[in-house]
Amino acid sequence: MAKVKSKWVCQNCGYETVSYLGRCPDCGNFSTFTEEVSAPKIEIKTNSPSNALMSNVSTDLNYSKINEIKLDETIRIKTGIEELDRVLGGGFVEGSLVLLAGDPGIGKSTLVLQAARNIGDSGKKILYICAEESPSQVKLRAGRLNANSDNLYVTAQNCLEEIINQIDTLKPDFLIVDSIQSVFSAQITSTSGTVSQIRECTNILMRTAKLKNLTTIVIGHVTKEGNIAGPKVLEHMVDCVINFEGDKFRTYRMLRGIKNRFGATSEVGVFSMNDDGLTEIKNPSEIFLSERGEENCPGCTVIATVEGTRCLLLEVQALVGNTPYPNPRRVARGIEYNRLLQILAVLEKRVGLNLSKQDVYINVIGGVDIIEPAADLGVAMAVLACVRDVCCKKDTVIIGEIGLSGEVRTVDNLEKRLKEAQKLGFKEAIIPKISSPTILKQIQNLKIKTVQVSKVIDAITKAI
Numbered sequence: 001m002a003k004v005k006s007k008w009v010c011q012n013c014g015y016e017t018v019s020y021l022g023r024c025p026d027c028g029n030f031s032t033f034t035e036e037v038s039a040p041k042i043e044i045k046t047n048s049p050s051n052a053l054m055s056n057v058s059t060d061l062n063y064s065k066i067n068e069i070k071l072d073e074t075i076r077i078k079t080g081i082e083e084l085d086r087v088l089g090g091g092f093v094e095g096s097l098v099l100l101a102g103d104p105g106i107g108k109s110t111l112v113l114q115a116a117r118n119i120g121d122s123g124k125k126i127l128y129i130c131a132e133e134s135p136s137q138v139k140l141r142a143g144r145l146n147a148n149s150d151n152l153y154v155t156a157q158n159c160l161e162e163i164i165n166q167i168d169t170l171k172p173d174f175l176i177v178d179s180i181q182s183v184f185s186a187q188i189t190s191t192s193g194t195v196s197q198i199r200e201c202t203n204i205l206m207r208t209a210k211l212k213n214l215t216t217i218v219i220g221h222v223t224k225e226g227n228i229a230g231p232k233v234l235e236h237m238v239d240c241v242i243n244f245e246g247d248k249f250r251t252y253r254m255l256r257g258i259k260n261r262f263g264a265t266s267e268v269g270v271f272s273m274n275d276d277g278l279t280e281i282k283n284p285s286e287i288f289l290s291e292r293g294e295e296n297c298p299g300c301t302v303i304a305t306v307e308g309t310r311c312l313l314l315e316v317q318a319l320v321g322n323t324p325y326p327n328p329r330r331v332a333r334g335i336e337y338n339r340l341l342q343i344l345a346v347l348e349k350r351v352g353l354n355l356s357k358q359d360v361y362i363n364v365i366g367g368v369d370i371i372e373p374a375a376d377l378g379v380a381m382a383v384l385a386c387v388r389d390v391c392c393k394k395d396t397v398i399i400g401e402i403g404l405s406g407e408v409r410t411v412d413n414l415e416k417r418l419k420e421a422q423k424l425g426f427k428e429a430i431i432p433k434i435s436s437p438t439i440l441k442q443i444q445n446l447k448i449k450t451v452q453v454s455k456v457i458d459a460i461t462k463a464i
Contacts, residue, residue, distance in 0.1 A: 008033040012223070013232055014195045036190040077174070077215055080118030083271060083280045084111070086310075087242055087255050089263015092174075095213040096262065097206045099180075099235065101220040101228045102244030107253055108219050110277055111244065112176050113138075113147045119174055120149030127172040131158035131182035145277040158192065160185040160201050164208060172214065177205065179219040198234060206237055235259060247367045252287075253278065254368060257308065267308030285313035285424055288366040296394040299386030301463070302426070303378035304399050304417035305370050311413070311420040313397065314368055316375065318382035319361040328357060334364025335375060343380050343402060350406030351457055353387060374411040376402035377430070380456055381463045392463045395427040406456045408432045415442040422448040430462050 008017050011034055013027040023030050076091035085091045092098065102108045116126050126149075130138050135154045142148055153170060157163055160183055167175065177183060183201045184192035191197070202218065209216040218238070220228050228235060228243075235241050239261045246253040255269040270284040281287055289302065292315060299318040304311060316334075323329065332340040340362055347353040362379060364370060377400035385392050392398075399417055401409040410432040411417075418429055426448060433454040434440050443450060453459040 006035050006037050009036050009190075009195050011195055012227075014199065034194060036194055036196055077119060077124065078122070079115040080121075081111075081115055081280060082282075083255060083269030084115060087257045087260075087263075087267045087269045087308075088240065089260055089267070092215045092217070093239070093262045094215055095209055096215055096239040097202075097209045097237070098215075098217045098240040098242065099220055099228070099238040100217060100242055100244065101222050103222055106244050106246060107271070107273055107278055108244050109141065109178055110145065110273075111255075111271075112178070112217060112219065113142055113145055114277055116152055116174070116176060117142075117145070117147035117149050120151035124151060124173040125170070126152045126174040126176065127166065127170055128152060128154045129158075129163055129175070129177045129183075130154060130156050131177065132179060144275075158182050158184060160204060161187075164204070167208065167212070167214065175205075175209075175214055175216040177216065177218045179221060180205075181221050202234055202237055245369065250367055252281075252367050264308055268310060284366075285311070285420060288312070288314055288368070289424065291365070292394075296391040298389050298391050299382050301378045301382045301385070301392050302397045303370075303375045304397050304421055304429075305368075305372055305375055306413045306416065311416050312368065313420055313424060313426075314370070314375075315365040316378050316382050317363045317365065318379070318386045319363075320355070320358050320383060320386045322357060323359045328355070329359040329361075331359075331361045333362065334368060335362060335370050335379060339373070339376070340379065342404070343376055344383070346402055346404060346406055346456065347380055347383060350455075351384070351460070353384060355383075355387075358387075372411075373401040374399055374417075376400065377408055377456070377459060381459060384460060385464060388464075390464050393428065395425070396430060396463060397421040397426045397428075398430045398459070398463060400430070400432045400453070400459070402456055408453050408456060408459065410434065410436075410439075414439060415446075418443055418446050418448055418450070422446055430459055 008020050010024040010027065010032045012029050012032045013024060015024050015026040020033055024032055075094050077094065078091040079085055100108055116128065120126050134156050138154050155166060180198060180202060181193045184197050185201055188196055188200055205216055208214060222228055241259040243256045243258055244253060245256055251272045253271040253273055257265055257267040259265060270281040271278040272281055301316050302313055303316055304313050330340060344355055344360060348355055360383060378398040380402060381392055381398055399411060401411055403409050414431060421429055428449045428451060430451045430453060433452040451462045453462060
């Protein structure tokens with residue numbers, strides 16, 4: 001009898017070692033190693049589904065000159081959900097593998113069921129693999145979403161070999177796997193959800209999608225840090241990675257493209273979660289600013305940020321108060337924490353604002369996470385207005401990046417930001433000083449008044 005060996009695998013990055021380690025030397029995380037048994041290789045029967053799939057690799061692929069490959073309009077599958085199609089770059093590409101990740105309860109299964117309903121109504125055959133639920137549970141959700149399509153087939157299966165067998169039998173046009181962490185292969189001895197299982201199952205699904213021209217969407221879990229569960233190589237294997245973000249206790253959801261081989265990255269789509277499913281928000285800026293009062297409050301400003309090809313106008317709120325503790329608190333919700341610390345350091349050094357004895361809280365309304373630095377000036381003006389207990393101009397939008405020397409630096413897509421502000425009724429915009437004649441020519445025909453500033457201290461008198 002052959003000796004059974006085991007190895008320890010980091011469930012975060014896939015690093016392997018022969019013994020247990022408390023801290024992974026590759027990714028640096030603690031308590032992430034799980035023991036996996038490495039059993040001797042088993043002779044696979046010739047007629048097994050997975051072996052039959054792999055045997056087709058050398059026969060089904062042919063060489064073609066790139067100039068002889070013909071494309072048509074049907075290469076993309078429209079989902080009927082404009083916000084989802086926007087993030088995908090115009091719809092699902094035939095034969096692509098898409099990874100959809102998000103927190104539990106955020107609405108991933110709801111989104112794919114609504115897309116499956118529209119795709120099924122267009123005549124496409126869809127196979128829904130519910131590896132975590134029973135078909136009756138999926139039916140309950142589908143009934144609430146009115147996703148009862150005759151072309152939607154549901155199976156409660158989590159064995160990869162059986163899934164491939166059902167694909168060969170049904171020959172669907174579209175495959176949904178919910179979720180990849182629950183799928184396992186009988187040829188791998190480790191349990192489902194481990195790095196080995198996720199990597200190998202995704203690899204076989206990827207080759208199935210390419211060989212059979214089967215559009216596949218895979219739902220994935222995220223870790224407590226917000227990263228996609230499984231090895232990092234999982235994101236490199238798929239064609240598109242989209243992340244479903246938002247607070248599950250609030251109605252707004254944001255679909256963000258992280259990787260896309262067939263479209264623009266960092267594209268976003270905005271939804272609202274209701275009792276009957278997800279509703280598209282065509283003008284998110286208007287929704288996010290709809291709850292502003294007639295009078296502006298101290299510590300509130302409006303900024304313009306660009307997500308992908310879409311411009312969003314968001315309200316930033318700041319609260320500054322005295323602290324009884326020796327170390328004041330810094331709380332940032334919606335912007336990066338280290339970015340807030342940098343802005344506060346510039347205000348103290350370049351503007352003379354003493355915040356060493358005060359707590360600072362920053363919140364971006366709507367639950368949107370801002371990752372670009374164009375919001376720096378708006379955040380700084382919100383903090384300063386709250387400290388002085390004054391109100392910024394209500395019809396003014398603030399745009400600009402702050403440097404460490406206190407200068408206001410220019411940002412990209414300035415014309416797009418100003419057009420969005422003008423469309424929503426803003427009369428004035430505080431922007432960085434423009435030295436480029438091209439940018440000046442682009443904005444000179446806009447009706448919105450622009451006030452150019454070169455230093456943070458110059459923006460104080462203009463915004464308040």
